[in-house]
Amino acid sequence: MRIRFFVFSSVVLCALAAAACGADKSGPNTVDVVVHDTAIDIPATLKPGFTTFKIAGESDGDNHLIFVHAHTGVSLDQLKGGIAANDGSGDSLVTIVGGNGGMPKGSEADVTFELKEGNYGVALYGGEGDLAASSYFTVHGNGKAPAPKADGTIALGPGLVFSLPAGFDGKGTYEVVNKDGETHEAAFVRLADGQSVDDAKSWAASGFEGPPPLEPAGGFGALDGGERGWIQADLKPGKYAIICWIPGDDGLPHWVNGMSAPFTVD
Numbered sequence: 001m002r003i004r005f006f007v008f009s010s011v012v013l014c015a016l017a018a019a020a021c022g023a024d025k026s027g028p029n030t031v032d033v034v035v036h037d038t039a040i041d042i043p044a045t046l047k048p049g050f051t052t053f054k055i056a057g058e059s060d061g062d063n064h065l066i067f068v069h070a071h072t073g074v075s076l077d078q079l080k081g082g083i084a085a086n087d088g089s090g091d092s093l094v095t096i097v098g099g100n101g102g103m104p105k106g107s108e109a110d111v112t113f114e115l116k117e118g119n120y121g122v123a124l125y126g127g128e129g130d131l132a133a134s135s136y137f138t139v140h141g142n143g144k145a146p147a148p149k150a151d152g153t154i155a156l157g158p159g160l161v162f163s164l165p166a167g168f169d170g171k172g173t174y175e176v177v178n179k180d181g182e183t184h185e186a187a188f189v190r191l192a193d194g195q196s197v198d199d200a201k202s203w204a205a206s207g208f209e210g211p212p213p214l215e216p217a218g219g220f221g222a223l224d225g226g227e228r229g230w231i232q233a234d235l236k237p238g239k240y241a242i243i244c245w246i247p248g249d250d251g252l253p254h255w256v257n258g259m260s261a262p263f264t265v266d
């Protein structure tokens with residue numbers, strides 16, 4: 001499979017992770033993931049239920065992970081083959097269920113989604129769309145960890161739009177729901193001093209030449225239509241936008257064609 005994203009630099013990711021998957025009756029299970037330059041460490045086996053992945057970015061790139069759930073009947077070897085091919089041939093084997101928006105080294109993103117029985121893949125793509133690293137885990141057993149309590153909902157679509165909760169300030173736990181038929185993400189980017197999303201569009205129109213007017217700041221990663229997850233946001237003060245980097249038919253990221261919304265963190 002190949003989900004091509006625009007990234008700011010070549011990256012490789014890998015994580016080293018610890019996995020705690022204890023049953024917490026008050027909330028989701030938690031799993032630690034660490035992204036390194038050449039691998040992603042994540043436990044090989046996890047339980048079903050709502051699960052928070054605490055993703056620590058230790059690679060020099062964007063530390064941008066994509067989680068996919070293989071359809072029923074797809075073997076682990078088939079899943080691995082589809083991801084390794086990185087040519088789109090594996091797309092029909094999986095549902096994209098979440099991940100994190102790009103973020104710099106030293107950052108952490110906490111994202112939650114529901115794990116169901118079956119095989120999962122986790123992928124990191126480099127700046128040229130190359131597969132930088134991948135890892136795999138299987139979900140089975142008994143588990144009923146509940147969903148997080150949300151302070152509000154961030155809607156993706158329908159169409160190339162975001163709907164942010166009233167008063168969204170980049171702090172708290174937010175449900176992220178893809179209400180469109182296409183894949184989207186809810187990446188946070190920090191705008192450079194004096195820059196706006198319109199300035200970023202000019203930068204995009206110039207072929208992404210020159211210094212980026214925005215920098216990655218985490219957020220929730222790609223979700224197929226109808227899927228949902230949660231982001232635990234805790235952004236530093238500044239001016240931000242929530243944007244989708246997934247390209248449309250014209251090859252430009254969705255945010256250039258309107259899928260963005262500004263917000264301020266005080």
Ligand SMILES: [Cu+2]
Pocket residue numbers: 183184185244245246254259
């Ligand atoms: Cu999109």
